[in-house]
Amino acid sequence: MELGIEDGVIVARTDSLGAGLTQKIAVTNEPGDLGDQYNSFLDGDVIENAADINNGDVVIKQNGKLVKPKRLASGLYQFKPGTGEDRVILDCITSLQNGADLLWIETEKPHVGQIASMVNRIREVVPDAKLVYNNSPSFNWTLNFRQQVFDAWQEEGKDVSAYQRDKLMSAEYDETELGQLADEWTRNFQRDSSREAGIFHHLITLPTYHTAALSTDNLAKGYFGDEGMLAYVKGVQRQEIRQGIATVRHQDMAGSNIGDDHKEFFHGDAALKAGGKDNTMNQFG
Template sequence: MLLMIKNKVFDRTTSKILEKLALFPDKSLRRHFSKARSAEDFISSESTKVDEWWASSRFENVSRPYSATDVVKHRGSMPAKTSVYPSSYQARKLFNLLEENFKSGTPLHTLGVIDPVQMSQLARCEGIKVAYISGWACSSTLVGSTNEVSPDFGDYPYDTVPNQVERIFKAQQMHDRKAFLEASIRGSTPVDYLQPIIADADMGHGGPTTVMKVAKLFAEKGAAGIHLEDQMVGGKRCGHLSGAVLVPTATHLMRLISTRFQWDIMGTENLLIARTDSCNGNLLSSSSDPRDHEFIKGIIRENVVPWSEKLIEMEDKKVSTSTISDMEQEWYQENELFTFEEAIAKQCTAGEFKKYNEKKDDLMTNKLGRSYLSLREMKLLAQEIAPSKKVTFDWDAPRTKEGYYMFKGCIEAAIRRSLVFAPYSDMIWLETKTPDLEQARSFSSEIHKYFPATKLVYNLSPSFNWSAHGFDDKALKSFIWDLAKEGFTLQLVSLAGLHSDGVSFWELASSFQTDGMKAYVEKVQRREKKSNCDILTHQLWSGAEYVDSLMKVVQNGASSQTLSTSGESFTETQF
């Protein structure tokens, strides 16, 4: 009886929906709902389409822990194909570029841009096919909704970078329309201003639902791809600053899944880059994930008062900050930090430690079938190989005031995490302390041993003093191409726009104060003309001719005498 009542209610609701759809001009929608008179039929039909979409070459190497039905149930009653996002078109373009370059072992390299001017100049370079937008640059140069600029701590409103993406993408579209019109008149090939944008999503700015909202914003505003890093909200730092706090492996994996789920709901093909800062990180927010246990550090002295307790005691007594700083340094000098396995090596014989490693390898390979042991399992194994010894290890005592654990950042940790992230992402980003080809090669070798199709990302950071790392001019020139041969297909100088903007304007300003217009002509106009920089004629660059063409169409040519790019007042005819 209850089922019959429910069906009657559903039939009445469906009838009302069909009455409303009769007003829609889209016959396909009316036809669809006239055939699918139940939610079950609709879900089944749409789920089949999603499964077919996932079976395409685009998602050949992407895993999902949820089903197509899960996606469809969260989309609502409108079929996904009715919503077409330009960023998804750009994502397909990016995907094809990555595939082509990965197979040929060549780089897809680019420079970070901070404004439409830099974007337009980047697009005119035939050998550069994509654009990058940095969160660091947005944090320090872009006036967002709070009208604040600050260092790269990821503490700005989460729509800051998406809004910059929208600004750049709209500029790309404007210049594309301008170039296409000019090409149609002159019969030439237009510049491809629609370079796919890869953007910095930091750490996602919150929990799963916040990450989904951030991912949705990026897709709506034009980013073909984004990268998410495994740092903690509130503990985020630029990858080249100290003090970054990593999240458990499982927490970052959840961010990646949340992002993909959001894009699947939207029906978009945007690309997801999983970045790990675990090569450099020295703090971990939680010990909840056993995959991280091998890299958490503790002390091997017994009955030590934890640092956090001593700190609170000193704060209660109003001890000066300088004294606290000295005491902190003294505490960590007295209490050397070790991982649990380092603690075993320190407290057992070489033979016992060798036996531990042999049994560990056998346990993981033949019995557990995984690449890690939890602290509990490591302790049991240590007790088995040295039953007469007690291995002292305390990872709680050195925890910070906030409760963060000490973490051993290293290439092995980065590899372990990346192997977890790889199936759920399109690319893996290894953040490094130095530009090191051998380190990159070792990382690539391990990742491609398990995931041969995974494309890698490298930050050619301006934080590195490149000249101090032993590179001669030949090595500097070949570094990008050498990296590409190792599978680091996407490479970027994240803050190139920031630095080039700063140095060029500084040179102009410092000369202008004494040389006046001589400085401007020498450092700007003559260089623009010599290098064929189209900013020389900035009115034409901005699209004035394109707007004039619009006016001709709207006014049937009647405004030809008052157009902005004609007549004696148009000063750019001087060039």
């Protein structure tokens, strides 16, 4: 039992790989403890003279030297450049050693090799480490995978002169060999990353937000354009009917049939029901 839930699972959402700032300086009691390891990632300036310490400055001891951590006007402290992976790995190992069942690592791109390199280091300490991974809409998946293919081809010595790496999002590359291979890599991302990087569960945050926004925008363009009502009928309702989507009978989905059953139970034939032979929802069978 965890957190009062039978067979519960604790997922530790770790520090993001791309995070460069932090609110806190960890508490440390002796060199090498967990707080000291975390603070070693803080960027700062070595204090050679006590006179260099200004009023309100925060000073820590780092590798035997006094260091003034770099602090922004917002009050946030800055990490040393290039320490993201080491911080995430420390965070992951610590979480697993203190009760977490699964890890949630946020990376800055969907790259199987990058994820696997971190997991392999984590598994040197915790061999059965498993991840929950966010297939995030924050990534530009098309551009990321096209650039990964481009880079792989370039490393292999393949001619990539027909492509511009910084413009690979362009629709002109959709049907090219590079574009199609990138789509194949995207299609296989879940399988490949589960096999090679220990990802136990994949999820997508906010998918319905994006699908609702896209479909509403496309409907509005058609409805207020040349298609008129056909934009809704052809693009939405006809598809609901043919694909068996229950929302086509939206009154039922809103509970009107339950309300009618309730009224009929108490009032019998005298019940004033929303349904009946004349109800428009009967047009959908």
